[in-house]
Amino acid sequence: MKRAAAIALLSLSLVYAAPDPAPAPTPIQFSSAAVDWQDAPPSMPPGTQMAILEGDPKKEGIFTLRLKLPAGTKIPPHWHPRDERVTIMTGRVLVGFGDTFDPLKTRTFIAGGFYVNPANSHHFLWVPVQSELQLTCVGPWELHAVGDKP
Numbered sequence: 569m570k571r572a573a574a575i576a577l578l579s580l581s582l583v584y585a586a587p588d589p590a591p592a593p594t595p596i597q598f599s600s601a602a603v604d605w606q607d608a609p610p611s612m613p614p615g616t617q618m619a620i621l622e623g624d625p626k627k628e629g630i631f632t633l634r635l636k637l638p639a640g641t642k643i644p645p646h647w648h649p650r651d652e653r654v655t656i657m658t659g660r661v662l663v664g665f666g667d668t669f670d671p672l673k674t675r676t677f678i679a680g681g682f683y684v685n686p687a688n689s690h691h692f693l694w695v696p697v698q699s700e701l702q703l704t705c706v707g708p709w710e711l712h713a714v715g716d717k718p
Contacts, residue, residue: 635703656699
């Protein structure tokens with residue numbers, strides 16, 4: 569009997585000593601019409617708009633953002649210290665790799681296309697028509713011109 573009472577007391581103490589469960593994650597859901605577009609930071613070409621869908625590109629951790637790039641945008645060779653996953657939502661984007669911007673050395677991606685720029689790979693973009701891109705990356709997000717040191 570003493571043993572049963574001791575087990576019961578131990579069980580109760582474990583229940584009451586357990587930490588509070590973590591709050592349930594909140595779903596992130598919205599339509600494309602609800603995207604909150606803002607002017608992109610100065611590191612992006614003029615006229616670019618940006619919307620953060622989840623996370624914070626300035627902090628460690630996963631984030632997703634969208635970029636709306638005007639027709640004729642050219643982003644010169646640059647690199648990122650972490651992989652960059654890109655989905656083309658609308659429009660057309662030409663992506664090339666190397667230290668020199670050369671539109672003849674690009675691959676074309678249209679709406680629904682997807683590509684990954686590996687960490688530290690030098691790449692460039694040409695956007696002939698207004699296009700919307702979705703990036704999913706691990707922050708903090710950094711964009712460095714070719715020639716910048718890590």
